[in-house]
Amino acid sequence: MITMKDVAKLAGVSPITVSRVISSPEQVKPSTRAKVTRAIDELNFKPNSIARSLVTNRTDTIGLLLSNIANPYYPEFILGLETMARSLGKNVIICNAKDYETATQNLELLLEKRVDGIVITSIEFDSLKLQEKFHANLEELANLKQKSIPIVLMDPNPRSTILSCIEVDNYLAGRIAMDHLYALGHTRIAHISVERDANVWIDRLRAYKDAHLKFGLGFDTSLVELIPVEDVKVAEEAAHRLLQRVSRPTAIFAGNDLLAVGAIHAAHRLGIRIPEELSIIGIDGIIVGDQIFPRLTTVAHPQNKVGEVAAQLLVKKIYGHDDNSNITLKPALLIRESTAKAHK
């Protein structure tokens, strides 16, 4: 078996230099690095992962803690994260969490498996207290004196000063949706949202209201339906109420794609044609929007990009090159079949 000593001999350097080229190439003079790399190639030397981890104290594995694997947002996000991680020389292991207990357990599991850092998606706990407790745990991990754990958090509501957060601009998404409908001539636009104290809903509703002000439209509170849960059936009922009003809206801006799917069902059942008689737009860009009939116009979150950026940011932190930035990504309009010019 080829060892580091063989490489060192051929390159004419010490074994410790070879080890340094493998672990922290940026600390080695380029000319020396080139010599060692050439020797590694020539001998076809493959430092195995255990040897590598002895040298670097890293395992080149990053952990991903998912809040709920059934979230339709995740497949694209995971693909983006994995592809970028792999291109940066990191493998990814994934754990799923559905409540405080499993989140904490799986966080420990990832640490036990000696990941170099962790990406955590926003977890909705049963109470704000548990949420804060979990965040406190994370901050503690990120702040350990001996060996702190780099953490990147996907959070639409970043409160932490220590953890790096990535979010997508929800207010902007709402503005883009409203701009699109207004440009098509819609002035009587309804909004369906979820009544919950979370930025994702609050920001989108705020964008809806602000757009009325900006366009000089009267604001009719009876066109806003706040439902208690994020559910297709409940959204359908809300849309049904809106579409039965005497002065029917010509467009519905749904707080997200799932709610938009409910609105589409309501229109079908009432025999209202989309987009000829009613335009519907959502936010998120999840797969069902591309499968429903008619295909849903939406403001798509750059899910793949979010994954890529999360991996990049985490790897930066692993190498100590990050100053705890927060990153906000922009969503983009995705026109499909469910919106058209307002009928008069």
Add this chain to the structure above:
Amino acid sequence: MITMKDVAKLAGVSPITVSRVISSPEQVKPSTRAKVTRAIDELNFKPNSIARSLVTNRTDTIGLLLSNIANPYYPEFILGLETMARSLGKNVIICNAKDYETATQNLELLLEKRVDGIVITSIEFDSLKLQEKFHANLEELANLKQKSIPIVLMDPNPRSTILSCIEVDNYLAGRIAMDHLYALGHTRIAHISVERDANVWIDRLRAYKDAHLKFGLGFDTSLVELIPVEDVKVAEEAAHRLLQRVSRPTAIFAGNDLLAVGAIHAAHRLGIRIPEELSIIGIDGIIVGDQIFPRLTTVAHPQNKVGEVAAQLLVKKIYGHDDNSNITLKPALLIRESTAKAHK
């Protein structure tokens, strides 16, 4: 800190006995086991995972290698697997694979993380040769003299004599779909399937043909559309061709839910009402079937149950209690809104 020695002293046994109670309780006399358990409780002794793994040579972690995390079949499957695994005292770490290279890499990664066993979902490789190579790798792992790795494979086409496989009965799913349509009075039933040499498609097509024989119906090959890829748009085009035929079918049995979604689009675009003028049934029970309009009647695979059984079987194998069984699960009819009595 409380140690095994303290427990042993209080229980009046040797430390090796305490260790055995933790690692292989079934090998310890019930009366001794009770004494030790009582002492563990009394001292609130928590063997930490590393100590436990030194004693048992297990990590109480199982690995899940997914073929493609975007597969809509997986969320329910993973939840079933995780819940069962946790109830059996095992944590789950997940890796994603999309081709031979990443599958092999992530298989190694799971082994490096010292999982006690691995569940692998059926991976579609670019070629049959790569598929066979991958299976050969698995059989080698499962057959190691020193420390073989328990493996459970989700495979609709189990060829291995060494690996335990779990599959869902695809032929039965096709028969259930056809029985349902025939019971509703449909005799002119079209079929859309994918032209690929995989049991999932072959078995369902065979069920479609056999049902014609069983019901004494004439078999019209022009009612079968074999498409080259599993894609909503391509399925829509196939359904469009079927629905434009002079003697239109009154029902479509789609090879899976995704193809059924394409058929629903075709009907909507042609203004054919579902289910009044056309019944559509799929197979699988993926989430989009519950979101499309009208909601799709389907033959649902017991996805959650498949996950549970996979976890149970793997844990059995980890403890050496399994004789490499193959398990076939049965699908079940799930009536929603897309099928009704045939119109005459």
